[in-house]
Amino acid sequence: MLFENVAFRYRRRGPWVLRGVDLALEPGRVIEVTGSNGAGKSTFLRLVAGLRRPGRGTVSGRPRRVGYAPERFPVDQPFTVRSYLTHMASIRGVRADAVGGWAERLGFARLLDVRLPELSKGSAQKVGLAQALLDDPGLLVLDEPFAGLDAATRETLPGLVSDLAARGAIVVISDHQRCIEPLPGVGRVRVADGTVTVLEEGAAMPEQAVLEVVVAEDELDTVEAKLRADGYRVRRPAR
Template identity: 40%
Template sequence: MPQALNINHLAKSYGSVRALDDVTFSVAPGEIFGFVGSNGAGKSTTMRIVLGVLAADSGDVRLGDAPIDFDGRKRIGYMPEERGLYPKMKVGDQLAYLARLHGLSKSEAADATEKWTRRLGIHGRLGDQVNDLSLGNQQRVQLAAALVHDPDLLVLDEPFSGLDPVAVDVMSEVLTDKAAQGIPVIFSSHQLDLVERLCDRVGVISGGVMKALGTVDDLRARDGLRLEVRGPRSETRWADGLPGVTDVEYRDASAVLHIDHGTDDQQILTAAMAAGPVHRFATTAPSLTELFRELV
């Protein structure tokens, strides 16, 4: 039965470089967790420690309450950022071989290879060598390799990289389906629109430190709301000093106000109308992309 992935106080250094500094988070059964950060932020290092490819200097990784041992790692579906496939091996043979390494019988491996190559749209390439495929189809094969043994946990490093929009939809559907089956799913991505759309929770890491952790809505609302007002001329600076307004960005005939939760927006509207006609008055929260820029 799938259990939560618990990452507890991971630290990792390479000489004087602190790659991870007290990184702690969890991924619950049935949850899709987005792990985002700039290149070199610590995402891949964390995932490699989960897989046992790297050893942490301190901290641990657990499935449920138990440390992940060799048998536990056989139940993980891992998709590395750098493709971990044999380039001169045929797709079908490779997937069946990897399934056998995870403990499936020959017939089970063949059935699983059939299932996932059809699901991911690469069944017609079973007899092709991996290095004869496009980068997008190689990525589909890599995902099939992560799924072919029916894992209890999915750890995917940049799974959407190089995929066309149709393949992105297929990949998204697969991850959503696996989560619906109770599988914890963690993936890293620079495509923050996908993270925002797919993920139940998000962790933002920078310089090896977790900068933010929570649901997309919680993260977007963490620094209050923004209020866009169009109409009054910026030179009037009509919003300066209004209660609950923490910052104002004046732009020609509009202004973006950063406001605290619970601020009386009608008082703001009254002040705006006193300064000129109001053509737009709407509250918004920053997108995940904007939040990422602020944090990183």
């Protein structure tokens, strides 16, 4: 899949969010998209998935079957989990029994008859992942898929991603939770300064340092979420 001199902006006379993007995404690879909050990662992921069209340049070689899971799954829909996923399976020519299989693998089988607006953020995230994975996509694009997931699903998803890539798919993923770091052979690109740069495999990472931040206890979750959104690793000391 090839990006050639791709540029994008949301309005005709608005500022360019991305410009001059030249990039090859190879089958059988997991590519992590890094960059600070607001740099344009989600915009780039939508361009990869084909949900946005470049203002300039071309994107070619996109696989026919594309799975995309946004950072926030849109739950404001008048369906149960089962009816939504069954509908998506029908659209994509997938057997309806695939729904139950993915519900079991991602740990939400007990929620199949729950209405989408009643789901927690983590459960909604699982439904978004299931719809993206339903038809064995040749291109899988995941925008912060680990946010809000329970520990068991966080452990399961990297293996699913790795298996899909091993079958020849292109997987492009942003992951502030650092859950795919242990996977071997992960490629990385960085979105910054309005463009996308390939990080060379084995390139030295910037020197790391630890900064201790003291906050009120009721602000812990908010501050942690903001730091993770900006691309920082966060760990809480054991009590």
